[in-house]
Amino acid sequence: MSDADRLARNFADLVQDDHEGRTGIRLETRALAHAQHALDLQAVGQASTRVRHRLYYLAAAFTGTALWAAVEAQEPQRAQKHLNKAMTLAGMAGSSEMQMRLWGHASLLALQQQRMHDALAAAEAGRRAHVCRSDAFYRSLASARLAGILSAMGEKTAALRTLDHAEKTYDRADMGEQRPAWMSFYxxxxxxGLAALVMGRIGxxxxxxxxxxxxxxxxxxxxxxxxxxxxxxxxxxxxxxxxxxxxxxxxxxxxxxxxxxxxxxxxxxxxxxxxxxxxxxxxxxxxxxxxxxxxxxxxxxx
The missing domain is CATH 1.20.1440 (de novo design (two linked rop proteins))
Incomplete structure (x- = not known):
């Protein structure tokens, strides 16, 4: 667990690097190296099921950061490869929260490639994640992202309705609750900002x-x-x-x-x-x- 704790701190550092603009191929490469380290630890010594799930979660988290870096750099082939691996790892970790994060990245990736129905399906999958039912904060983010996809598809009424839901849900969220490092941006x-993108797309x-x-x-x-x-x-x-x-x-x-x-x-x-x-x-x-x-x-x- 001490190894997992150290990796979690490294993940938080990478998230902060992304916020500060230190992104690109260097962030992507570092994230993948950390993900591999988390997987290598699975093969070392004896670990409880709880620790193994956490290591799979961290491997998914790091791979998700590599995915995000590739999406940000507009490198769709690398991004798709990272997405496939990250989704598998998140499933092995049993983490609805991480799956929700990855669906958000998947929707943006599909939007960049003008695969609009895939973008919509990914955004809807993110909002259906269990964590969105249990925590209004996640549901607000997933709804804001879905509103963005709907506006890009020209679905003005649905986009505004979904954005309104995102804002009302945000107001109901418990801001004092502890959440993972990757959610610190929201x-x-x-x-x-997400609302502004919706407004711009609908004119x-x-x-x-x-x-x-x-x-x-x-x-x-x-x-x-x-x-x-x-x-x-x-x-x-x-x-x-x-x-x-x-x-x-x-x-x-x-x-x-x-x-x-x-x-x-x-x-x-x-x-x-x-x-x-x-x-x-x-x-x-x-x-x-x-x-x-x-x-x-x-x-x-x-």
Missing amino acids: DRAELN RHDEAEARLHRTLALLRPDFHRNRAYYTIHLALAQLAQGEGDQAVNTALPLLSKGSATPLAGRSQSLLHQFDRDLRKLSPGAGFVIEWQDRLAEGEKEL
Whole structure:
């Protein structure tokens, strides 16, 4: 059990590294190495059933982090491989909570590949997990994720109804209850961020902007990756309302040399989307030229 406790502390450290933006292939590789260590411990000495279940849980947790890193980097083949292994390990651990986490990652992976019905099925499976019936906090997260998938599919009414359920369920959750390290990201800031994505997808860009301002105001200082991600979404929401100059002012700090987190994966893709949309909205405008110059400088440095 002392070995398992040490691995659990290492898992919490990896989760924090992800929040702070130290993601990518390095995080993925470290997570897989820890997962293998947890499995290797199964073959060492005598251990109780309780310890063995915990080791399988930790192996699933680390593999899930590798899965998340691959999804974040938009590497679908590696992500799918990690997902398959992690689901097997979570089943061996008998952990509904870990399965719920993995279904959330699976829905995002399917969404990236435009496999919309698979994304919906995964999000629904996450919300059906037993842990969502026993803990409103998990059900709120699963419902917010499901609302995001429904909005991406154009199911406006169902998305808003599901988002409303997520927010009401969040208010009923016991915030003092002890939960695993991977759930530490879910708070009022993240709920507003997920709600903003729903609003943006159904065309309510003013509401998306308001939600994103709330997210960035509430977001914890060490959550550098999420701050960059939601800042780009804020710029996109402003752009969608025709506020090109304001959108550029929002996005420009992400290109500065002193930026806390180098943009990669999903955030970098969003930045390129922003660049394309900006040039369509205001070709030749002074703020567009300034943006393109700064973007070119940043790409040269990379």
